[in-house]
Amino acid sequence: RSRAMEFVLKSVAVFVIFGVCLLHVVGSQLLLDPESQAVANGSAVTLTCGLAEARFTQWFRGQTLASGRTVGNSDGDMITTTGGVSSLGRLSISSFKASVHAGEYFCLAGIKGGNAVHSCPAELTHAKTSHVFHTEPRNTSVTVGATVVLECQPPDSNPAPFINWKRDGSYLHGNDSRVVVLPTGNLYLLNVSLEDAGSYSCHAINPVTQHKRRSQLAVLTVTERPDQATSSVPTLTVYSSTTEVLEGEEVLMECAGEGVPVPMVTWRRVFGPILDPELEILPTGTLHIASARASHSGKYECLLQNSVGEASIEITLRVKAAPSVTITPHPISDSFLTLNCSFTGTEPTTVLWYKGVENLLTSQEDGGSGSVPLYLSLADPTSEGLYQCLAYSSAGCARATFNVSAAEQEDPQDPQDPVSSGDKEPPLIPTITVKVFPASVTLGPGETQELTCEASGGSGLQINWFVGAEARQGQQFALNEVVVSYLLISTPGLYQCVVLGASGFASANITVTARATPPPLLTVYPHSLEVTVGNPANFTCFADQPVSLEWVFGGQPLPAASSGTTPTDALSVVALEAVSADNHGRYVCQASGTFGLVSAAAFLRVKASPPLATPQNVQANRTVDGRVIVMWQPPAPSKLPSPLTGYKLNWDLPGRASQSALRALPHSSRFYVLEGLDIRTTYAILVWAYSSGGDGPPATITLEPLITPPPPEPVLHIASCSALSPTSAEVSWQLSTGDIFADFLDYLLSFTCEDAMATGHVTTQPGVATLQRLLSACSYRVTVTALLEGEPVAESPPCDFHTPPGEVEVDLQVERLSSSSVRLSWTLPAGMTPEEARVEVNLGDGFRPISSETHTLTDLDPSREYSLDLRLGQGAWQGSASSVIPAAPPTSSNSRELGLLYGVIIGTLVLACVVIVLFIVVLKYVQMNRRATDKVTNHREKQQEVFRRMSCSRSSSLSLKKPPLSAANGGVTHL
Secondary structure: OHHHHHHHHHHHHHHHHHOOOEEEOHHHHOOEOOOOEEEOOOOOEEEEEEOOOOOEEEEEEOOOOOOOOOHHHOOOOEEEEOOOOOOEEEEEEOOOOHHHHOEEEEEEEEOHHHOEEEOOOEEEEEOEEOOOOOEOOOOEEEEOOOOEEEOOEOOOEEOOOEEEEEEOOEEOOOOOOOEEEOOOOOEEEOOOOHHHOEEEEEEEEOOOOOOEEEOOOEEEEEEOOOOOOOOEEEEEEEEOOOEEEEOOOOEEEOEEEEEEOOOEEEEEEOOEOOOOOOEEEOOOOOEEEOOOOHHHOEEEEEEEEOOOOEEEEEEEEEEEOOOEEEEEEEEOOOOEEEEEEEEEOOOOEEEEEEEOOEEEEEEEEOOOOEEEEEEEEOOOHHHOEEEEEEEEEOOEEEEEEEEEOOHHHOOOOOOOOOOOOOOOOOOOOOOOEEEEEOOEEEEOOOOOEEEEEEEEOOOOOEEEEEEOOEEEOOEEEEEOOEEEEEEEEOOOEEEEEEEEEOOEEEEEEEEEEEOOOOOOOEEEEOOEEEEEOOOOEEEEEEEOOOOOEEEEEOOEEEOOOEEEEOOOOEEEEEEEOOOOHHHOEEEEEEEEEOOEEEEEEEEEEEEOOOOOOOOEEEEEEEOOOOOEEEEEEOOOHHHOOOOEEEEEEEEEOOOOHHHOEEEEEEOOOOEEEEOOOOOOOOEEEEEEEEEOOEEOOOEEEEEOOOOOOOOOOOOEEEEEEEEEEOOEEEEEEEEOOOHHHHHHEEEEEEEEEOOOOOEEEEEOOOOEEEEOOOOOOOEEEEEEEEEEOOEEEEEOOOEEEEOOOOEOOOOOEEEEEEOOEEEEEOOOOOOOOOOOOOEEEEOOOOEEEEOOOEEEEOOOOOOOOEEEEEEEOOOOOEEEEEEEEOOOOOHHHHHHHHHHHHHHHHHHHHHHHHHHHHHHHHHHHHHHHHHHHHHHHHHHHHHHHHHHHHHHHHHHHHHHOOOOOOOOOOOOOOO
């Protein structure tokens, strides 16, 4: 109780002396992180980063986050903007070049008190699309009403491409509910109709570069569904492999197949049904999750079922969760404090501790969860300040900050500061000192240079850049009592750095001149190198001009191992015989001359060495309940050249390392419990330590059996052996002693028939076995051998039996189909398999094989009588039959020809009769017309004769009766 009270009092004292420790999760609330982007070459891109109440923003690229060197000092046209309070800092690249600008970028946001907060990394990648499709659609034939899947896996693209499909040269419309295009690229056509037939092609479009790729054409053929389709078991045609997504992303797990009737698709989790309402099955059979969570990870089973059968496939879904970070303080004593950064996620995580711009600790964690402590000495006044823990993995990034400040330095007039409290302005310094470098700069066409201005000796210093009367904005941050500003330039001129402060102002100038001669092109090979501690490392620098080359590492010149120049180029090599952790960093090859200063760099990553010794005091003890406890102690500290990551265990039977089990444990582990080991078996157990440099040597111990009973001698004897049929027999046996091995034994049955080769039959079923495919009418001898893990432990005396003959009767049917063909049919005997039914037929020209159960003989001579011999069976089965094929009736062929001839003759006669009748009718019609015409002509002639005669008689009468003229009547004659 007194110790507990003492610890509580010390803890209270720590917090009273050093103030209140406030935990701020700045990441999601205050800091605007830059976003990763895919950029096309030649395009402009801007990264944005900001923090409320930020005093400045600074950008870094690569792993050296706190190196103090910005992106602007490397090749490329980059401009950074530093804002004031509540502003955003932007990094702009006017013309992106993948070989120069691609990589990870970090933002550093400065706040009051000289503190700073690091952003999560953002990656600029080259937007491009390859030309080769991984999977292209293929020609497909389906029936009406079916579902068809045209597969398309587009080329590799950054970012992921948009997928469209064309049919006969026209894009498919999205308003058709039967047409579904998944983001994976596959095209689903539901309830296919005849109109869906045509030529299909898959089109991938990069959303950034607008580059288009087209697959080969695939022809879809649609036919009418037959009235009676043959049923078939479902088969899987399209299904997803193991799927990995980030938390929050959409998930589509495909599963489609074919069968008759059309199979129904259902999904379930391997260890239970799907109860999550967020999971839905689309009409295509695809399992859809709108927003994936870590709880969705696991194995899923897709099941296709119809009335005939079923098919299934297991698909694993892995949801990668971004890490979450919390910082917890743990007072150790009144002089020491531990800040524990705990992170949880699913992927290997990099954890970094920062204080201001300084990187205090970097840890590569293989697991998705863990903690990385930071130890602080409270007696050191520099321990006060803002501490940040940043954790990032392939799934995302998170961070947390912790502010440690002295209670007596709290500033009550600034309670709203979101990150720090008690921030007081430093005392005024009357003299302001300004330094600018380099002293002079010469620029060639298309070159850039970074100018640096350092100011000290005052409070509230603000640095401004001017070119003539034009103001330029640089990147400014404070480091202790020094304020630094960087300006990236690309044009000559007089550049002036003006520093304003509470005590006045000061300035300094840099003259930038133009260079006429082009600078040399420097190339360093390799560009990056990873070497384990103690191994050699070399870098080679090439120049396309005869210039003097020198190496710089950490700001200090580095002697070259060899160098030389020719009239056309130059070369320099730096060699490290045995690298150490101090050699980790950036190596710069530079050349200077009238063209100014040019450089090229390479990066050396020094990989830690693995542990040099085995764990100490390794022991393995069995417990009463059958478990095994393996215990050990860490290797000696002198044998650990790099921090220990953890331990690995391996156990199995001696000499079977390829089938061994393996477990990885954290570095704090000192024991592990093994379960499920056989107490009667000897095991080899290996324990070794590993670090970021690899695995150390293993410590091997042997786990002896808990009990070792004397093995009794098992005895076998065959109880019976008899033939069941001409080709099968049954053998039964008994194990009279050695029952302790009964559950571990296999049995080998060896049997021979007279001079035939011995044949074996292995079974795990104790007591009885059935032998198949024996020879008929043969005497067999059989023995049974008991096997323990493949080794014989007992053998029975032999047992003899005889198989009966295998003669079979064949019922042969002969049916004549035509004069030149007949059909043969017969029935296989009971027990005969189609493989045993070898059928041969002889028509007098030798035996030849034919198909079983039915066969048609063609090209027979109709006038010949054939003798037919049929031989059936092989091996144990033998049978035969004979028949006669009589000559074909003579009328069967001639009647057809005569009938055809008679038909032609009768047709000809009928046609002749029809022609004669028509001729007679026409002749009769002509005669009748002629008679009628003659009759009318005669009648007219008679009428004319009558009229003529009448005219003549009247004229005669008038002339005879005419009286003479007389004077009495005045010469008038009256009739």
